[in-house]
Amino acid sequence: MNQKIELNTNPKALELELVRSWLIEERNHFNEGFYCNWGIIEKAFNNKEFITLNHANYPIGFAVYSKSELYVEIDILEVKRNFRRKGIGQQFILKLESYFKSKGHVAFKLFCSPKESQGFWEKNGFVKFPRRGYTESDLTYFKPLVEIEKPTDSTNLTNKLELWNAEPYEIKNNAPQWTWKIDMTLNKLLKPIIHPCNNNWNLRWTKNASIVREHKVKYFNKNTKPIHCGPFLIIYELFE
Structure with a gap:
């Protein structure tokens, strides 16, 4: 052609x-x-x-x-x-x-x-x-459509974001379904996280081996920019 x-x-x-x-x-x-x-x-x-x-x-x-x-x-x-x-x-x-x-x-x-x-x-x-x-x-x-941070199977990360396919009251001692390594500069992720989710699923942010925040996706960043858009979890920045 x-x-x-x-x-x-x-x-x-x-x-x-x-x-x-x-x-x-x-x-x-x-x-x-x-x-x-x-x-x-x-x-x-x-x-x-x-x-x-x-x-x-x-x-x-x-x-x-x-x-x-x-x-x-x-x-x-x-x-x-x-x-x-x-x-x-x-x-x-x-x-x-x-x-x-x-x-x-x-x-x-x-x-x-x-x-x-x-x-x-x-x-x-x-x-x-x-x-x-x-x-x-x-x-x-x-x-x-952009380069993203992909989920990892690593279990020994001290800086990570974890997502369960369940609401907070349902997770008990269950392991998360998806885990992402968190690398940031001035609160901005080096690569964004983009992943389908339910806005009621549990999301946990761990920094230096301590939990910074844990909540349903839709409430996770209540005081800052939303981290979900329609069916997607979309994260470019994280603020304590």
């Missing part, structure tokens, strides 16, 4: 109609695709939540999304049938990551549909949500 593939973040009505035409073709000839969601796609276009991937000024892929302050939910993503299995889907994801990261977003969230696309998302670095106690599909995935 000689010509450049480009992300179009402001597609026009003509491009929407071109997408519509190949979605109809996919439905009629292969009984697949997202034409069954055309009302959602059209609404997203009107709300400027519709992006196309263009080749030679022709849309060969599109994405429907919604966004909050810090994360983006991908509702639909598709590459035109005859452009699949060429690495274009991966390019599309990378371009979307770069674009939304430049706008200040730090994570993607999505529901994997159809289920057969699960391998595609996992191949592109998406990870399943843990069970959060909500009526949430087992096919819910996320991917950070």
Whole structure:
């Protein structure tokens, strides 16, 4: 493919109609695709939540999304049938990551549909949500858009953040499900922590082997900047 593939973040009505035409073709000839969601796609276009991937000024892929302050939910993503299995889907994801990261977003969230696309998302670095106690599909995935502090299996850290998948009264002597090493400069983490959570789960901060604070996620930083956004625990700073 000689010509450049480009992300179009402001597609026009003509491009929407071109997408519509190949979605109809996919439905009629292969009984697949997202034409069954055309009302959602059209609404997203009107709300400027519709992006196309263009080749030679022709849309060969599109994405429907919604966004909050810090994360983006991908509702639909598709590459035109005859452009699949060429690495274009991966390019599309990378371009979307770069674009939304430049706008200040730090994570993607999505529901994997159809289920057969699960391998595609996992191949592109998406990870399943843990069970959060909500009526949430087992096919819910996320991917950070920035470099993060990853959970560790180390048990002898003196500076750490620990998260249980339970409320404070439920944890008893149970070990945390996730632990992060805390490295900070002037209260700012060297790498942020971004992880799906339930806002009622127990969170504990230990500094120099002493517990600084322990509370439900939603109350943990009550007097400072919130550390959660929608389904995510998002921490850039910690204050005593």
